[in-house]
Amino acid sequence: MTNSWANSKPKPCSRKLLSLNVRGLSNYQKKRAIFTWCRKQKADLLFLQGTHSTKSTENQWKKESGSHIIFSHGSANARDFAVLITNGLDTEVMNI
Numbered sequence: 001m002t003n004s005w006a007n008s009k010p011k012p013c014s015r016k017l018l019s020l021n022v023r024g025l026s027n028y029q030k031k032r033a034i035f036t037w038c039r040k041q042k043a044d045l046l047f048l049q050g051t052h053s054t055k056s057t058e059n060q061w062k063k064e065s066g067s068h069i070i071f072s073h074g075s076a077n078a079r080d081f082a083v084l085i086t087n088g089l090d091t092e093v094m095n096i
Contacts, residue, residue, distance in 0.1 A: 018043035024052040025061075035065045038084065046084035053080055070096055 018041055025031040025048075038046050046067070053061065053071055062069050067084040070093065074080030085091055 015044040016042065017045050017047070019047040019049070021049045023050045026052050026057075031061070031064065039066065042086075044086050044089050046086075048082045048084065049080075051080050051082045053082060 018038065020034070020038075022030075022034055025034060034048075051071075053073055055071075055073060058069070058071055061071075061082070065084055067086055070083040070085070072079070072081050
């Protein structure tokens, strides 16, 4: 008796990741240019460092990016980043 599952090879899973130090995205034109460039790269996950984001800008950034975003807001322009997860990517965020 053969088990077809045991004989099959797993399909490779590939993801495109992109990391970028944006050095602040409080300027609307710069933010728009970065989000447009990131969409053209067709990355699954985008890691943006130095975003200078705040709790009050989260909703606007989510609308402008067209992605799911996880934020870590720093203090005094330090230790801040955002992770953009492309829509349709089968992911489950376990903990933030």
